[in-house]
Amino acid sequence: xxxxxxxxFVVAPHVLRLPEWVGVFFVLVVAWRAWIAWRAARTPPxxxxxxxxxxxxxxxxxxxxxxxxxxxxxTLLVLMAALKLLEMKTSREIELAIHLGFVxxxxxxxxxxxIPFGIYMLACVWLFVATLVGHQRGAGRTPTVRERLAxxxxxxxxxxxxxxxxxxxxxxxxxxxxxxxxxxxxxLSGLSDSMTPGNISKLIQSEATAFRVQFDGExxxxxxxxxxxxxxxxxxxxxxRVPEFSIAGSQEYSRAExxxxxxxxVEPHGKHWLFSLDVPGTxxxxxxxxxxxxxxxxxxxxxxIRYEMTSYLDYRYGEKLPSAFRGLALSFDExxxxxxxxxxxxxxAEAASPVEVVNRALQFFNTQYTYTLEPPILAxxxxxxxxxxxxxxxxxxxxxxSFALLMRAAGIPARIVTGxxxxxVNPLNRELLVRQADAHAWVEVWLEGRGWVRLDPxxxxxxxxxxxxxxxxxxxxxxxxxxxxxxxxxxxAALRFAWEALDSQWNQWVLGYNVERQRQFLSxxxxxxxxxxxxxxxxxxxxxxxxxFVGLGLVLRDLPVRRDPAVLAWNRYCAKLxxxxxxxxxxxxxxxxxxxxxxxxxxxxxxxxxxxxxxxRARYGDGLSKRENRxxxxxxxxxxxxxxxxxxxxx
Amino acid sequence: MFADLRQSIADWIFRTRHPEAPPVTLVQxxxxxxxxxxxxxxxxxxxxxxxxxxxxxxxxxxxxTFLLAAMGAVAMLHTWRNLAHLKLxxxxxxxxxxxxxxxxRVVIESPSRERFAVAIRRRGEPPAFVDVRAHEPAIAxxxxxxxxxxxxxxxxxxxxxxxxxxxxxxxxxxxxxxxxIVYPRPDPAAxxxxxxxxxxxxxxxxxxxxxxxxxxxxxxxGDPPRQIAWKALARGDDLLTKEFQATASxxxxxxxxxxxxxxxxxxxxxxxxxxIEVERLGQSYGLRLPGTAIAPGRGDAHxxxxxxxxxxxxxxxxx
Numbered sequence: 017x018x019x020x021x022x023x024x025f026v027v028a029p030h031v032l033r034l035p036e037w038v039g040v041f042f043v044l045v046v047a048w049r050a051w052i053a054w055r056a057a058r059t060p061p062x063x064x065x066x067x068x069x070x071x072x073x074x075x076x077x078x079x080x081x082x083x084x085x086x087x088x089x090x091t092l093l094v095l096m097a098a099l100k101l102l103e104m105k106t107s108r109e110i111e112l113a114i115h116l117g118f119v120x121x122x123x124x125x126x127x128x129x130x131i132p133f134g135i136y137m138l139a140c141v142w143l144f145v146a147t148l149v150g151h152q153r154g155a156g157r158t159p160t161v162r163e164r165l166a167x168x169x170x171x172x173x174x175x176x177x178x179x180x181x182x183x184x185x186x187x188x189x190x191x192x193x194x195x196x197x198x199x200x201x202x203x204l205s206g207l208s209d210s211m212t213p214g215n216i217s218k219l220i221q222s223e224a225t226a227f228r229v230q231f232d233g234e235x236x237x238x239x240x241x242x243x244x245x246x247x248x249x250x251x252x253x254x255x256x257r258v259p260e261f262s263i264a265g266s267q268e269y270s271r272a273e274x275x276x277x278x279x280x281x282v283e284p285h286g287k288h289w290l291f292s293l294d295v296p297g298t299x300x301x302x303x304x305x306x307x308x309x310x311x312x313x314x315x316x317x318x319x320x321i322r323y324e325m326t327s328y329l330d331y332r333y334g335e336k337l338p339s340a341f342r343g344l345a346l347s348f349d350e351x352x353x354x355x356x357x358x359x360x361x362x363x364x365a366e367a368a369s370p371v372e373v374v375n376r377a378l379q380f381f382n383t384q385y386t387y388t389l390e391p392p393i394l395a396x397x398x399x400x401x402x403x404x405x406x407x408x409x410x411x412x413x414x415x416x417x418s419f420a421l422l423m424r425a426a427g428i429p430a431r432i433v434t435g436x437x438x439x440x441v442n443p444l445n446r447e448l449l450v451r452q453a454d455a456h457a458w459v460e461v462w463l464e465g466r467g468w469v470r471l472d473p474x475x476x477x478x479x480x481x482x483x484x485x486x487x488x489x490x491x492x493x494x495x496x497x498x499x500x501x502x503x504x505x506x507x508x509a510a511l512r513f514a515w516e517a518l519d520s521q522w523n524q525w526v527l528g529y530n531v532e533r534q535r536q537f538l539s540x541x542x543x544x545x546x547x548x549x550x551x552x553x554x555x556x557x558x559x560x561x562x563x564x565f566v567g568l569g570l571v572l573r574d575l576p577v578r579r580d581p582a583v584l585a586w587n588r589y590c591a592k593l594x595x596x597x598x599x600x601x602x603x604x605x606x607x608x609x610x611x612x613x614x615x616x617x618x619x620x621x622x623x624x625x626x627x628x629x630x631x632x633r634a635r636y637g638d639g640l641s642k643r644e645n646r647x648x649x650x651x652x653x654x655x656x657x658x659x660x661x662x663x664x665x666x667x
Numbered sequence: 668m669f670a671d672l673r674q675s676i677a678d679w680i681f682r683t684r685h686p687e688a689p690p691v692t693l694v695q696x697x698x699x700x701x702x703x704x705x706x707x708x709x710x711x712x713x714x715x716x717x718x719x720x721x722x723x724x725x726x727x728x729x730x731x732t733f734l735l736a737a738m739g740a741v742a743m744l745h746t747w748r749n750l751a752h753l754k755l756x757x758x759x760x761x762x763x764x765x766x767x768x769x770x771x772r773v774v775i776e777s778p779s780r781e782r783f784a785v786a787i788r789r790r791g792e793p794p795a796f797v798d799v800r801a802h803e804p805a806i807a808x809x810x811x812x813x814x815x816x817x818x819x820x821x822x823x824x825x826x827x828x829x830x831x832x833x834x835x836x837x838x839x840x841x842x843x844x845x846x847x848i849v850y851p852r853p854d855p856a857a858x859x860x861x862x863x864x865x866x867x868x869x870x871x872x873x874x875x876x877x878x879x880x881x882x883x884x885x886x887x888x889g890d891p892p893r894q895i896a897w898k899a900l901a902r903g904d905d906l907l908t909k910e911f912q913a914t915a916s917x918x919x920x921x922x923x924x925x926x927x928x929x930x931x932x933x934x935x936x937x938x939x940x941x942x943i944e945v946e947r948l949g950q951s952y953g954l955r956l957p958g959t960a961i962a963p964g965r966g967d968a969h970x971x972x973x974x975x976x977x978x979x980x981x982x983x984x985x986x
Binding site: 108111112115118119121122125126129134137141145148149151152153167168171172174175176177178179182183186188189318319526527528529530563566567570571 | 705708709712715716719720721723724725726727728729730731732733734735736737738740741742744745748751783784829830831832833
């Protein structure tokens with residue numbers, strides 16, 4: 017049965033995402049329904065369906081603790097769809113089930129909106145419409161597969177122009193209209209507002225896109241692409257955190273002449289921060305900057321957003337450090353990580369200047385440490401002691417964390433910056449793609465007279481990491497086997513770049529088409545849209561134009577065929593003869609009429625014969641070409657029975 | 668509910684319409700279109716989808732919503748097109764006996780494309796669906812029960828379609844003034860007409876083979892096929908009809924007076940049975956009713972004439 021198949025297709029992706037019991041339930045119910053349809057068995061009694069429905073609601077509530085929200089709501093819808101199939105008998109219920117199917121397609125988009133998935137869902141919609149068509153055909157003989165799919169496909173195809181008009185011009189509202197349920201953005205990955213040894217290395221396993229950058233002009237060298245995210249000040253001996261308070265940033269920094277211009281399209285991560293290079297020159301709309309150069313969006317980044325930025329890579333800032341910040345940047349728990357603290361203090365005592373301490377620390381990391389994605393777990397209460405003096409194998413957060421602690425112990429103000437480093441340039445569209453795998457943590461120390469200076473201890477341990485990216489740093493065993501495998505084969509790499517370029521366009525123009533993009537796009541078309549009323553006006557105009565076009569195309573095809581030119585010519589011929597006193601009787605065929613004309617008016621016989629023969633061939637023979645039709649019309653025009661009569665009389 | 672509402676509105680708008688001469692072409696302005704209940708529900712679903720798309724900023728959600736909405740709009744056009752320019756003619760409508768089912772037939776012709784699931788219905792009755800191929804007349808046959816004898820008027824018919832997706836109901840009305848003759852139900856218990864009605868002869872009813880062949884005459888429309896001189900036709904002559912001379916003694920009058928029955932309807936039933944039986948025996952017979960008489964004769968045309976007289980006896984014979 018068509019509906020069962022369509023429903024199974026649309027639910028299949030959900031089954032993989034939702035708890036197993038939902039899938040099992042759905043498959044069982046659909047199998048039961050298929051069996052009923054196949055064996056023409058009886059549908060289950062109403063009370064059983066009702067009981068199952070109640071059971072489904074209760075089970076959903078038990079599983080999620082509620083029945084609303086993305087996951088719970090979807091689960092409930094899937095279960096209801098299954099039960100609806102079960103009790104489906106009347107045509108009304110079938111149509112209802114199809115509508116439910118459309119809603120299920122929508123719920124799928126809550127989970128994924130990639131190109132392949134969109135195509136898959138389009139196929140599902142097609143199946144549903146085909147089911148509707150088949151259902152309407154119902155009364156007669158059962159329609160064939162083609163008779164269902166072809167009209168449904170035609171309908172959808174003819175709907176595409178109007179869909180595009182609406183998509184482009186429908187006034188977009190900045191969602192959400194009401195508070196999103198808690199889990200609306202579940203599964204978003206990204207940086208968090210704290211750093212514990214081990215949490216960034218988890219993120220690094222992910223190939224997911226963090227954001228994309230389109231540079232205006234040349235792409236700066238890889239080694240300076242430090243994308244700043246959350247800045248961590250608070251340290252409790254194990255975890256570094258973003259301070260609770262927030263102070264707006266001052267613009268007190270000196271900077272070089274040339275800014276870098278770029279546009280960032282950031283994937284939703286559910287938090288506030290945005291990413292930028294070093295010192296921002298201009299701020300995007302709806303964003304602010306903190307004193308520690310942390311760029312923050314006013315709304316949480318719940319959907320893909322795009323912003324334009326300028327940054328200065330050559331800068332000095334924070335040359336004056338207020339004492340409150342200084343205190344914060346020096347504080348640590350004396351009782352934790354005693355060995356590390358002692359080491360820092362010893363360096364401070366032995367060195368003449370903070371710069372010397374910094375150099376010594378970098379030297380220290382350079383000699384004895386190994387960069388690895390799978391560091392040993394640090395379980396003790398003094399994790400940095402354990403790392404520095406025992407395991408000596410770590411990842412960027414280990415290096416950044418222990419380095420910052422050493423600096424603080426040595427009396428140098430230090431803080432941790434998390435974010436992303438580097439990215440991958442797609443040669444096709446010159447776009448930099450930054451993945452979660454590029455997540456990074458580094459240190460900023462404050463030096464008298466220089467302000468805050470970026471130091472990356474990881475770069476000392478694994479210079480490749482900064483120069484060429486994570487895959488190079490980890491060598492052949494690699495983090496992301498699929499990516500490396502792809503890189504080995506040129507063709508695959510080219511394909512991957514092409515796909516990513518396409519995906520980027522998809523993200524920017526389809527998925528990221530929001531209020532801002534809409535205005536931008538329309539003004540590039542020359543439409544200045546001041547408010548939604550303009551938009552509604554244009555929408556109406558475009559809808560009428562496009563709809564009218566499609567509609568006329570359909571309606572005109574049906575209008576009665578225009579009369580055959582041969583017939584028009586013939587009628588004119590008859591009218592001329594009638595005017596000359598020789599009217600054709602209604603029952604008279606063309607040849608009979610010709611015979612009469614020939615006998616009564618021999619003078620015009622040759623012309624009459626010519627015209628009649630052509631007409632007969634046009635109507636009863638194999639038809640006339642366009643040229644022959646014109647010739648016939650010319651003959652009829654030249655035909656002058658009255659004149660011929662007069663001429664004969666005159667003679 | 669919507670169907671009822673639409674029906675009553677339609678009744679109000681189209682309350683006066685006289686029967687039209689066939690053929691009727693469903694031109695643009697004759698066709699009405701409104702969403703079905705399913706269509707309104709679809710609209711509601713679209714609204715839900717739109718709200719969800721806005722709330723969750725789902726671009727593909729917007730695309731889905733707009734695709735479905737545009738599909739609905741296009742479907743409206745298709746539904747309308749499925750009915751437009753159809754040509755309707757009344758079809759054959761055979762008389763039946765009371766208690767049987769009349770089949771009103773409408774011939775539907777499509778001048779252009781193939782049309783699917785076009786339905787004809789009388790008000791409040793189940794529709795008859797038919798697919799109409801291009802240039803190939805299709806016949807929609809409406810079964811209407813005929814409980815009583817007389818003339819069963821078909822009344823105004825609705826032609827409608829919901830193809831392709833059932834979101835819209837396009838319809839039009841037409842009235843050819845179709846009617847069907849409903850014969851009285853024959854009373855099987857009536858037996859044969861009483862012998863005394865045989866005009867002074869005791870021989871009883873002669874059987875078919877005994878009659879004398881009288882002459883051949885030219886075929887007239889309505890002559891029963893079994894009286895056609897097929898052999899003459901085979902020889903190359905024109906269509907001829909064999910005429911039989913019924914003997915005077917075999918002339919039989921089926922009389923209202925003789926049909927003993929408690930009420931006029933039952934009498935008519937008895938007479939109907941007699942007509943059928945006597946015709947089957949090949950006897951020539953006449954029919955006498957209060958106010959009318961049909962001269963003796965034979966054959967299918969005569970039988971039909973007699974039964975029709977019975978059907979319409981005492982019935983206002985208006986269109």
